[in-house]
Amino acid sequence: MRGPLGPVIGKYPSSSDGNGGMGNGSNDIIKHNRKCRDVVFLVIFIAFWIAMIVNSSFGFNQGNPSRLIYGLDYKGNVCGDRHADPDLRELELRYWLNPNQVYQTGVKGSKFQLSNARSICLMDCPIPSEDGVNWVCDYPEGDIHISVDDWIDRNYDYFADLTPELRNTSLQLQGPCYPVIFPSVNVYWTCQFIARASNVSLTHWQQMGGVKVIEDIAIDKSIHKAINSRSSVLKRYVADVGKSWPVLLVCGGFLPLFLSIIWLLMIRHFVTGMPWITVILFNMLIISVTMFYYLKAGWIGNDAISPIIGEHDPYYHVSARELNHLHAAAVFMTVLMVVAFLSSIAVVRRILMATSVLKVAAKVIGEVQALIIFPVIPYAILAIFYMFWLSAALHLFSSGSVVQNDCGANCCAYDLKAKRLSCNSCCGYSIQYTSHIAAAILFHLFGGYWATQFVIACSSTVIAGSVASYYWARGEASPEIPFLPVFSSMKRLVRYSLGSIALGSLVVSFVESIRFILEALRRKLKLVNSMPQSWIGKVIYQTSQCCLKCIGCIIRSVNRNAYIMIAITGKGFFKASEIATELIMSNILRIGKVNVIGDVILFLGKLCVSLTSALFAFLMLDTHRYKSAHNKISSPLFPVLVCWVFGYIVATLFFGVVEMSIDTIILSFCQDSDEHQGTAQYAPPLLIETLNDQNETQRLTQ
Numbered sequence: 001m002r003g004p005l006g007p008v009i010g011k012y013p014s015s016s017d018g019n020g021g022m023g024n025g026s027n028d029i030i031k032h033n034r035k036c037r038d039v040v041f042l043v044i045f046i047a048f049w050i051a052m053i054v055n056s057s058f059g060f061n062q063g064n065p066s067r068l069i070y071g072l073d074y075k076g077n078v079c080g081d082r083h084a085d086p087d088l089r090e091l092e093l094r095y096w097l098n099p100n101q102v103y104q105t106g107v108k109g110s111k112f113q114l115s116n117a118r119s120i121c122l123m124d125c126p127i128p129s130e131d132g133v134n135w136v137c138d139y140p141e142g143d144i145h146i147s148v149d150d151w152i153d154r155n156y157d158y159f160a161d162l163t164p165e166l167r168n169t170s171l172q173l174q175g176p177c178y179p180v181i182f183p184s185v186n187v188y189w190t191c192q193f194i195a196r197a198s199n200v201s202l203t204h205w206q207q208m209g210g211v212k213v214i215e216d217i218a219i220d221k222s223i224h225k226a227i228n229s230r231s232s233v234l235k236r237y238v239a240d241v242g243k244s245w246p247v248l249l250v251c252g253g254f255l256p257l258f259l260s261i262i263w264l265l266m267i268r269h270f271v272t273g274m275p276w277i278t279v280i281l282f283n284m285l286i287i288s289v290t291m292f293y294y295l296k297a298g299w300i301g302n303d304a305i306s307p308i309i310g311e312h313d314p315y316y317h318v319s320a321r322e323l324n325h326l327h328a329a330a331v332f333m334t335v336l337m338v339v340a341f342l343s344s345i346a347v348v349r350r351i352l353m354a355t356s357v358l359k360v361a362a363k364v365i366g367e368v369q370a371l372i373i374f375p376v377i378p379y380a381i382l383a384i385f386y387m388f389w390l391s392a393a394l395h396l397f398s399s400g401s402v403v404q405n406d407c408g409a410n411c412c413a414y415d416l417k418a419k420r421l422s423c424n425s426c427c428g429y430s431i432q433y434t435s436h437i438a439a440a441i442l443f444h445l446f447g448g449y450w451a452t453q454f455v456i457a458c459s460s461t462v463i464a465g466s467v468a469s470y471y472w473a474r475g476e477a478s479p480e481i482p483f484l485p486v487f488s489s490m491k492r493l494v495r496y497s498l499g500s501i502a503l504g505s506l507v508v509s510f511v512e513s514i515r516f517i518l519e520a521l522r523r524k525l526k527l528v529n530s531m532p533q534s535w536i537g538k539v540i541y542q543t544s545q546c547c548l549k550c551i552g553c554i555i556r557s558v559n560r561n562a563y564i565m566i567a568i569t570g571k572g573f574f575k576a577s578e579i580a581t582e583l584i585m586s587n588i589l590r591i592g593k594v595n596v597i598g599d600v601i602l603f604l605g606k607l608c609v610s611l612t613s614a615l616f617a618f619l620m621l622d623t624h625r626y627k628s629a630h631n632k633i634s635s636p637l638f639p640v641l642v643c644w645v646f647g648y649i650v651a652t653l654f655f656g657v658v659e660m661s662i663d664t665i666i667l668s669f670c671q672d673s674d675e676h677q678g679t680a681q682y683a684p685p686l687l688i689e690t691l692n693d694q695n696e697t698q699r700l701t702q
Contacts, residue, residue, distance in 0.1 A: 091121035114223065117428060255647070471668040
């Protein structure tokens with residue numbers, strides 16, 4: 001039983017005046033018996049935010065997003081770092097100086113890793129000479145009295161200025177100068193060796209008395225394996241998001257804002273045709289986005305992504321994990337497109353029912369016009385939050401510390417500053433990540449999701465409170481409706497219900513996080529071949545996954561209705577969930593199909609906005625700015641996905657006006673009917689007409 005809620009509604013029917021007005025009754029129904037609820041969870045949310053700020057501060061202090069893109073040189077500097085010694089602001093490409101060390105890293109069973117091979121930062125990948133030997137020498141220091149600019153102008157070569165002793169160590173591949181024997185190409189800011197030695201350079205090298213340079217495919221494969229590792233690809237994906245921030249701003253921020261407002265205005269003034277327009281537009285957009293995936297995957301046309309930056313031999317191709325991911329995305333989008341098209345055919349038969357539901361929402365928006373503008377407030381809050389959150393995420397992902405490896409290798413290199421051959425510090429540098437950094441990243445991701453759910457929940461509750469004021473005033477634009485009901489609803493939310501909102505958003509975030517962790521464990525077990533092989537084990541696993549998805553959907557639905565009852569009654573989250581669930585279950589036959597079809601159309605509308613954002617993101621990323629030089633992105637996959645997600649979130653905020661209007665009026669109608677022996681006294685005439693005509697509508701659409 002709902003206990004004390006009955007008197008909340010039933011206590012005030014006498015407040016109606018003789019002319020059918022409500023007096024102050026509608027206000028009393030919304031405001032009655034309110035007090036702060038679930039305060040403990042509000043305190044937890046505030047403490048969580050303090051922890052988020054501390055966690056982000058760690059990222060800003062320790063992180064360097066350049067590490068996500070560029071490699072380290074033999075001094076441990078990040079290529080392209082203007083604060084390095086020397087200044088590397090124009091030297092962004094990582095080049096391995098000693099080809100024999102690179103070969104050694106590719107030999108099966110070798111413990112020598114590529115991170116220990118001697119590397120340097122250059123502007124361009126060096127090219128073997130056509131009539132001799134070109135050299136790449138260490139950064140000028142010690143007795144080498146030339147500036148870095150002169151060193152660059154000389155194509156990194158000061159071999160002619162070396163003493164006989166240093167020339168001899170160079171011929172032994174111990175520096176400070178190293179021969180350019182193999183051609184190389186810029187692959188994601190790393191000079192990828194092509195395992196075809198220059199015959200001219202190799203001959204001159206041998207004539208000069210240089211040690212044997214091993215020519216083997218292993219020097220190609222070793223570098224390619226490092227560039228194509230999972231960790232390197234993930235870093236590039238994260239870096240792509242940082243590079244494409246103008247695209248995120250336009251396609252993930254301004255464009256969905258504009259489209260969402262246009263959609264709300266069309267619902268207000270052109271409600272009859274909107275369901276048809278939404279279904280048709282959705283199918284056109286999903287086909288267009290799928291075709292762009294095919295283009296970038298290279299299955300259509302000649303515009304496939306390439307890991308090679310700059311001009312190169314058109315006959316030389318480098319495989320990339322990013323291209324494989326685009327192939328998988330194209331297949332997934334194809335399946336999704338087919339399923340969506342077949343589903344939209346089924347929805348078309350129910351369009352009339354959806355139209356009747358949307359008319360009710362259009363009526364509410366017309367009476368409480370501030371609802372169209374209100375979502376701009378949570379939109380602005382989320383926009384500011386995401387700017388901070390994304391910047392902190394980039395720094396957290398790159399917040400490892402640069403440390404020298406302990407390789408124990410038998411190698412020597414000449415140290416220009418120490419003026420001697422050093423065999424004790426030839427190990428390279430790498431970025432060390434600790435477990436607490438991984439925990440900080442997971443905490444940051446969870447915090448972003450919880451904050452998003454919290455803002456959306458606040459927006460939904462404010463809308464529900466505004467619409468409830470409209471309903472309990474008999475759906476009339478009369479003076480009895482509170483002036484600017486949106487701000488009245490906001491005041492009630494901030495004063496009484498933030499704790500309940502924090503609890504509801506936490507429940508959704510927690511369930512989704514559990515699903516994410518289980519999926520990560522599944523992938524890890526699959527890699528180590530620990531997944532259950534029996535059909536019983538597979539059935540149990542798939543069943544558990546299905547159950548978790550169903551639980552997530554149910555919780556999101558219950559939460560949405562709980563926010564409505566929080567706005568109406570001021571109850572705590574769990575009590576409001578109980579009331580909402582009981583109301584829905586007792587009236588499910590009356591409102592079930594109408595509400596479901598309305599939700600489907602609104603969901604397609606959100607997808608239309610997000611797909612448009614993704615489509616324009618593809619177009620912006622296809623320009624020269626993001627296909628060349630240091631702004632080149634490794635793949636459009638992540639930026640497009642982020643724009644898709646941001647577009648969906650923005651659409652959720654604005655479409656929540658229609659969604660929450662429908663749900664609030666239907667729940668209020670159920671409560672009204674329940675309190676007055678099955679006959680709703682406060683329902684707007686259009687709602688009564690819609691629900692009474694439901695059976696006829698269903699008959700027409702069978």
